[in-house]
Amino acid sequence: MDFILEPWPWYVGGPLITLIMFFLYYFGKKFGISSNLESICAMGGAGKLHEFFAFDWKKNSWNLMFIVGTVIGGFIAFKFMTPDQAIALNPQTVSDLADIGFQNAGAQYLPEELFGLEALLSIKGGVILVIAGILVGFGARYAGGCTSGHAITGLSNLELPSLIAVIGFFIGGLIMTWLILPLLF
Amino acid sequence: MKNIRFIILGILFGIILSKAEVISWYRIYEMFKFQSFHMYGIIGSAVILGVILFSFFKKGVIKNYLGKKIMIEPKKKGFYRTIIGGTIFGLGWGLIGACPGPMFILLGRGVLSILIVIFGGLLGVLFYHAIKHKLPH
Numbered sequence: 001m002d003f004i005l006e007p008w009p010w011y012v013g014g015p016l017i018t019l020i021m022f023f024l025y026y027f028g029k030k031f032g033i034s035s036n037l038e039s040i041c042a043m044g045g046a047g048k049l050h051e052f053f054a055f056d057w058k059k060n061s062w063n064l065m066f067i068v069g070t071v072i073g074g075f076i077a078f079k080f081m082t083p084d085q086a087i088a089l090n091p092q093t094v095s096d097l098a099d100i101g102f103q104n105a106g107a108q109y110l111p112e113e114l115f116g117l118e119a120l121l122s123i124k125g126g127v128i129l130v131i132a133g134i135l136v137g138f139g140a141r142y143a144g145g146c147t148s149g150h151a152i153t154g155l156s157n158l159e160l161p162s163l164i165a166v167i168g169f170f171i172g173g174l175i176m177t178w179l180i181l182p183l184l185f
Numbered sequence: 186m187k188n189i190r191f192i193i194l195g196i197l198f199g200i201i202l203s204k205a206e207v208i209s210w211y212r213i214y215e216m217f218k219f220q221s222f223h224m225y226g227i228i229g230s231a232v233i234l235g236v237i238l239f240s241f242f243k244k245g246v247i248k249n250y251l252g253k254k255i256m257i258e259p260k261k262k263g264f265y266r267t268i269i270g271g272t273i274f275g276l277g278w279g280l281i282g283a284c285p286g287p288m289f290i291l292l293g294r295g296v297l298s299i300l301i302v303i304f305g306g307l308l309g310v311l312f313y314h315a316i317k318h319k320l321p322h
Binding site: 004007008009010011012013014015016017018020021022023024025026027028029030033034036037038040041044046049050052053061062063065066067068069070071072073074075076077078081082087089090092093096097105106109110111114115116117119120125126128129130131132133134135136137138139140141142143144145146147148149150151152153154155156157158159160161162164165166167168169170171172173174175176177178180181 | 295
């Protein structure tokens with residue numbers, strides 16, 4: 001049982017992700033999360049704003065149920081399966097983060113500097129959260145998929161568009177991590 | 186309620202990504218700093234097994250629950266859409282350390298701030314469809 005409560009290593013996490021993908025295909029569906037954002041817009045009545053969103057979102061209800069499940073799963077893992085919330089980071093990462101203004105990196109699951117209540121209630125913090133969301137949503141739909149659809153499914157299917165998209169994910173991520181984050185904090 | 190199977194798969198997915206720390210901002214930062222093998226191991230092993238799994242789908246060795254051949258829908262082609270869209274996505278991923286799946290999982294942890302990120306994500310999707318006819322694909 002102790003194993004369940006400890007952080008799971010990569011060789012457990014990665015194969016289990018593939019197992020979930022297997023079951024989604026086995027049940028006649030696919031593995032792609034970011035299209036849910038479109039379904040939620042459609043559900044919220046965005047069809048009145050733009051014809052694209054006038055589709056019948058109910059045909060994607062299986063995928064919406066999947067993300068409802070992920071919320072429950074996040075709750076279960078947090079409440080009952082993770083007695084120690086610390087992340088065992090590379091000491092170099094901890095010191096690099098201290099240099100750009102992130103204190104005690106890894107002591108908690110998430111950095112207070114981005115997700116804490118103080119950040120949420122500040123203008124800078126709120127703007128960062130909303131802009132990050134816009135970039136992820138816009139980019140995922142422009143590219144035609146996110147980590148699940150491109151990096152896992154698309155690469156598994158040996159798709160060139162997915163390889164290009166993943167290269168893009170890294171270009172953006174590296175620019176943000178190495179050049180922009182140090183300026184923001 | 187035949188969708189209940191997808192709720193269960195979602196619950197498992199949420200637990201897996203939580204326990205493997207994929208939804209921790211720190212792990213994504215560490216990945217982009219090339220300071221840990223963890224995320225590369227997760228994505229790499231998932232993809233290697235995925236390639237094997239999909240080859241079984243294509244050969245018809247593994248069929249779906251109705252006994253039919255499993256087809257994988259090809260991705261939309263286009264260099265500009267994938268490289269520019271991917272880069273924009275990467276900027277957001279590097280900033281907030283969460284892609285769309287983890288956003289919802291973090292919500293389950295009670296991380297209030299993530300509601301703002303999800304709201305931003307919906308805005309981004311609306312914005313993309315509003316201006317997509319002007320963008321190179």
